[in-house]
Amino acid sequence: MTAFWKANQRKLAPWLFLAPGLLMFAVYVIGPIFESMWISLYDWDGLGEARWIGTANYVELFDDDAFYTSLKNNVIWLVLYMLAVPAGLLIAIFLNQTITGIRIYKSLFFFPFVISQVVVGLMFSWFYAPDFGLFYKLIEVFTGQGIAILAEDRFVTYGIIAAGLWPQIAYVMILYLTGLNNVAPDQVEAARLDGAKGWRMLWYVILPQLRPATFIAVVVTVIGALRSFDLVSIMTDGGPFGSSRVLSFYMYEQALSEYGYRMGYGAAIAVVLFAIMMVFISGFIWKMWRDETER
Template identity: 70%
Template structure:
């Protein structure tokens, strides 16, 4: 990318262009992050007096089994959600043809990403529902044991993740389809002359060229996994017995739901989640910064 000799700016003009965005973003995003960190050191029910309690909320978290359940589920989400990246690549490779009607096929495969997570959650609630759900019926027919996934403490998180993978695979697929579209065909031909085929071609010639797509797919999948909230709220409300909670939902229960008034405690949970995400955000920024420097 070319960075030409840009004229030294009239000093105020860029700030006038930036002012509205900076104002909104500071008030609604930057400042609230700082405020939440402050609140996490308070004992506060949201209305009454605020008492400074130092790290007590964090110490309480360490003694709270629900915190560990949520954290464990976040890790499971993160690891399994990443399956969307290779799965999306597989679907993209499958669809990267030019047979009649393929464009419509691509659109329809992408479809799950367009509908809201609330609807995806409802669809899968039905899919898993005891008696009338499709899955229990299939399982009953195959093995004679209908399993209501969302009612089993050991299975519920996996069931919700499967629902989340549906739109996420579609997302990764579209990233890879775009990437495959702009692949250098000369390199492919050269690879063919060198007798690269199938998997070795994919591994040594195609994947290196798809690196930007892979990077974005990993970023959006990691962020998506850690942000998971909607599906859990819709499908199980964190149950049964809190076994499908993740940090985001746990925080909601503590501070934002009908009965949630533990603002300090909830803020502490949010800060922990934020700290985890910050690791990934930093990695992302470092890489983008490197790109800017090279540009």
């Protein structure tokens, strides 16, 4: 055994360090994923006896208007949440300068990242509140009539997304600030000598070196958009009339709230949400791997 360890120490040592993390990942991530898939094939209230129904939950799901409303809202979340990536990049480029008071600016832009999503939801609920909310008052001043954003099914999803974008942009900004610290200064100087500046410098010199940060920013933004539960729960509880539901909230509503206790149906929604998430993330990973192998 000692001879085997000495001969393979370099190969085995990394796996020994990784073993605790891999074990936790398998128990708390991989295991529950497969368990959710299994539960989705049952009719179960979470306490009594589970009854096998096969794919009946999925058949019901794709004939459920509330599911399509939630799916549509998730698509809107996904599209608009991607605005966090260019916005975070532009703010990071601004904060990467050495100007007077830059630390104060960094603190102000960093602030949304460190506060709880619950606090963000409450702040924006007051911001949109009829009669006394700042946004309501501003709209009233300019148009003569205020708009109760969270009570209008036409606007409620966009209002919640705006609340979510505030901390998400701060998160992306931090990722890009870290990436900008690793940009090779010699390449920047060489580009300046060749006459590159402004957008050309950004597009041809800076952005190629920020690919890892961009990949992480896109992945966490996609995940954040698809698992948007807390703001919906805090700000509207899925209302008005279920118009602001997203898949993660609808999953909770069906499986764990007083309206449902349908664990199998909730698990089916979770499986669909997981599949959508994996399509996007797998696509990003494949593209990044292809770009790396072509270099």
